[in-house]
Amino acid sequence: MNLTVVPTLEPLAYHRAVVGYLTTSEPEIWAWAMAQETRGEQVEEVRATLLRQNYRLDAAAHPEIYEDCRAVLAVLAVEAPVTIYQAPDTTMNAALWYVPGEIHLVLYGPVLEKLSRVERVALFGHELAHYKLWSIEGGIYHVATTVLDHVLAYPNAAPSHAETARIYRLSTELYADRGGAVAANATAPAIATLVKTMTGLLSVDAEAYLRQAAELEATKPVAEGVTHPEIFLRAQALDKWWRADVDLEEWLTERIRGPLSIATLDLLRQQDMTAMTRAVLARLAKDPAARGEAVAAQLRRYFPDWGPDETPIDAAALAPARIDAATREYLIALSFDLAMADPDDRDAMLVAGARLAQDYDGLAAFREALKRDLKMNRQAITRLLAPLDKVSA
Incomplete structure (x- = not known):
């Protein structure tokens, strides 16, 4: 698992995408957050809290610990004075208390x-990578954290804000895991540290744990954590990054963000869902039955700037692994709504919607929706969808 060339530690694609969204879509909030500075009294309060709640490990009494920490700082190209504390806690962990220009590292258990x-070097690498991420590029990734935390402090924060903050936190932990591997120059110590802090064991086989995690791949698990991804996902994500797996980004999308779901959209996927809606409508609009003025008027109600050259959605974008059941139900409802625009062409447009549903493995749900929402009986549904049977035959 050792490599001659260590991968470059860089922000994840999700970090960059969120910063890009906030700077372009929320410029005033971004400017406010950029202008915020940690005041002197806040820094003093952080220091006082750390001294009240923990035992400070002096460098003179613990030279090896500080030597390791300084070595990690050099590897990560971070320059800042370090103070390390031991917390009165039995659970194994560590945490960085972020203060610009200072590193305060608390050990637990x-x-x-x-x-x-x-x-231990891998553990330090993980925590100090947090500091690196929040310090680079003018601190923009910490500013994004500040914006999201500030928005979530309001009781009327939208679910999309909460989901964005969640995925951003999970991405930050994956970045920090990479920092641990870079510091140790291998993934095994970083993975072993993750498992040890989870279990409290004295000895861990990182390769065996990776094999264990791989057994879950068939279930296509998706991260459910609020602040950290599950350990088995973190171990796999780190291993794939270290090996420069060509499918890493797709895997991260599937395992960390999950399929596109209208029920759990973050700020970025709100844009994705809008684009998908438009492309699905463009696909339906290509059907000969959609050429009437009633359908055209309905399309303009959805999108006032609707034009004749809209790009239809590609079947690959509707693959079952890419969208969930809630999104499939949404697409069915969208098909129904467009079909109702012109009573004369309703049935033909419903067939077009059913044909589209075949691309996202939604035909069974489409049939059920015909029965549930349009009150069609089995015979009527069979007659309506007969053209599909002829094509498949």
């Missing part, structure tokens, strides 16, 4: 006793 030296 028996990490100094249960982690090997290289695993």
Whole structure:
């Protein structure tokens, strides 16, 4: 698992996408957050809190720990004074208290006793990578965190804000995991550290845990964590990144963000859903039955700037793995709504919608919706969809 060339530690695509969205779609909020500075009294309060709640490990009494920490800082190209604390807690973990220009690292539980030296280096790499991410490029990735946290503090925060903040946090942990591997120059210590902090074990086989995690791939698991992805996902994500897996980005989308779901849209996927809606309508509008003025008027109600050269959605974008059941129901409802625009062409447009549903494995749900929403009986549904049977035959 060692490599001669260590991968470059860079922000994840999701980090960059969120920053891009906030700077272009919310420029005033972004400008406000950029102008916020940590005041002196806030810094003093952080220091006082750390001193009240923890035991400070002096460099003179713990030279090896500080030596390892300084070595990690050099590997990550971070320059800042470090203070390390031990918290009165039994659960193994570590945390960075972020103060611009200062590093305050808190250790929890028996990490100094249960982690090997290289695993401790990986742990330091993980936490100090947080500092690196929040410090680079003028601190824009920390500003994004500030914006999202500020929005979530309001009781009327939208679910899309909460989902964006969640995926942003998960992405930050994946970045920090990479920092741990870079610091240790291998993934095994970083993965072993993750498992040890989860289980409290003294000895862990990283390769065995990766094999264990791989057994779950058939179930296509999706991260459910609010602040951290599940450990088995983090181990796989780190391993794939370290090996420069060509399918890494697609895998991260599937496992961290999950399929496109109208029920859990983040800010970025709101845009994706709008684009998908438009492309699906363009596909339906290509049907000969959609050439009447009633359908054209309905399309303009959806999108006032609707034009004749809209791009229809590609079947690959509707693959069952890319969208979930809630989104399939939404597409069915969209097909129904467009079909109702012109009573004379309703049935032909419903057939067009059913044909589209075949692309996203939604024909059974489409039939059920005909029965549930349009009150059609089995015979009527069979007659309506007979053209599909002829094509498949």
